Amino acid sequence: MKHPERDEWIPFLYGEASADTRRRLEEHLQNCPECAREIAAWQRATARLGNWQLKQPAKPAVTRAPARLLKWAAAAVVVLGLGVAIGRSSAPRVDTQALRAEIEPSVRAAIASDLGKQFATALTAARAEDRQAVITLLQEMQRQHAADYFALRKDLETVASMSEEEIRRAQQNIYRLTALSQSTQ
Amino acid sequence: MGGKQWLTSLLTMTDEQAMWRVQNQDDHEAFARVVERWEQPIWRLCTRLTGDAHRGEDIKQEVFARIYAKRKDYRPDLRFSTWLWRIALNLCYDELRRNKRHATHLVDGEEGEGLEALPAAHDGPDGETVRSEEGALVRRAVLQLPEIYRTVLVLRHYEGLKLREIAEVLEVPEGTVNSRMAEALARLSRMLEPQLDRRPKPDQPHPLMTL
Secondary structure, eight states, X not given: OOOOOGGGHHHHXXXXXXXXXXXXXXXXXXXXXXXXXXXXXXXXXXXXXXXXXXXXXXXXXXXXXXXXXXXXXXXXXHHHHHHHHHHHSSSOSSOHHHHHHHHHHHHHHHHHHHHOHHHHHHHHHHHTTOHHXXXXXXXXXXXXXXXXXXXXXXXXXXXXXXXXXXXXXXXXHHHHHHHHHHHTO | OOHHHXXXXXXXXXXXXXXXXXXXXXXXXXXXXXXXXXHHHHHHHHHHHHXXXXXXXXXXXXXXXXXXXXGGGOOTTSOXXXXXXXXXXXXXXXXXXXXXXXXXXXXXXXXXXXXXXXXXXXXXXXXXXXXXXXXXXXXXXXXXXXXXHHHHHHHHHTTOOOHHHHHHHHTSOHHHHHHHHHHHHHHHHHHHOGGGGGSOOOSSOOTTOOO
C-alpha cells in the first residue's frame, strides 16, 4: 500500500488541509492500520500536552507604588547616576551635590516608606559612586514597572559617553522631574 | 459580536499602531500596553523552552528591553507578534546554548539540550505548578525534545500559532514546519508511550515510523 508522506499528516491533523487532501487521508486511515495506529498515538500524545500547566511566579510585593513615588525614584536614580558621569567630565553644569542634598531626604523617606530597604541600600551604594548598584536598582524597578524604565535604563547605561549637549538636556529633565515631584507634594 | 465588544475593539490600539507611537513619539503608555498584552505569552514560551520559570522571567524582561531598544528597527509590514516571537526565540536559544557549554549532567544522556539536571518527575522548579504526575511527565518529555522540535510544538500547542505563522516566525518554509512537527509528535508519542516501539514493525519501510 502506498502511504502518505509523514509531513502530509500535519496540516490534516491541525485542520489546515484542503478538502481533497483531508478526504484522501481519512480514507487512507480507514484502510491502513499501521498509519491509523501511529496517527492515533500522535493524537493521544497531543491531547496530554494540556496537562502541563504553568503557574505564574508570584510578583514581588511592591507592584502598585503610586506614580508619584515612581517619579521620585526615577529622579533619584537619574540624579545619582548622572552625578557619576558629570564628575568625570570637565566642568559640571549643575551642582549635583546640592541638588542631591535637596532631593534626597524626601526621596529616601518616600522610597523607604513604600518600597523598602532595598532602595535605601542602593542609594547608599550609589553615593559611593557604584554605578552597578544604581543599575541593579533600575533593573529591580524594571521588574516591577517594566515599561516605565526602559528608556531610563538605556540612558543610564550610556551616560558615560554622553556629549555635553546630552548632559545639558538630561539636566533639564532632572529639573523637570524635581519640579513635578515638588508640585505633587 | 456585541456592540460593546465592537466598540472596544475599535478603540483598542493594535500592536502595530502602538509600535508606531513607540517608534515615533517614544510613547511609554503605548509600550506599556504592548507589554501588558504580551508578557504572559512570552513568559510562557520562554519558560517552556528553557524549563525554568525564573529564567523564563529573566528572558522575558530582556525580550521587552530589546523590543524597546530596537523599536526603530521594527517595520510595520511585518506583523508585530512575528517580530516579537522571533526575538523571544533567539534569546531563548542563546540561553539554551549558554547552558549547553556549562552542563555537567544531561537528562537521560540523550536529548538533554544542555538543560541542567531536571529534578525528579514530581517536582518542577519554583514557580511552576506541576499539578499532577501526568503534568510532570509531559513536561519532562517536552523538555527532552531537541529545541527545534520543542519550538514548533510549543508554538502550536501552547501558544496556538497556525502552521503558517510558525513558518513566518522561524523564517522557514511551511514544509519544514510540518516536517519538524511530525518529528516532534513521533518522538513525543514514543516518550509518553514507550511500548509503541515494541509492536512488530512492518516489513516495508513506513514513512511514519522513521525513527
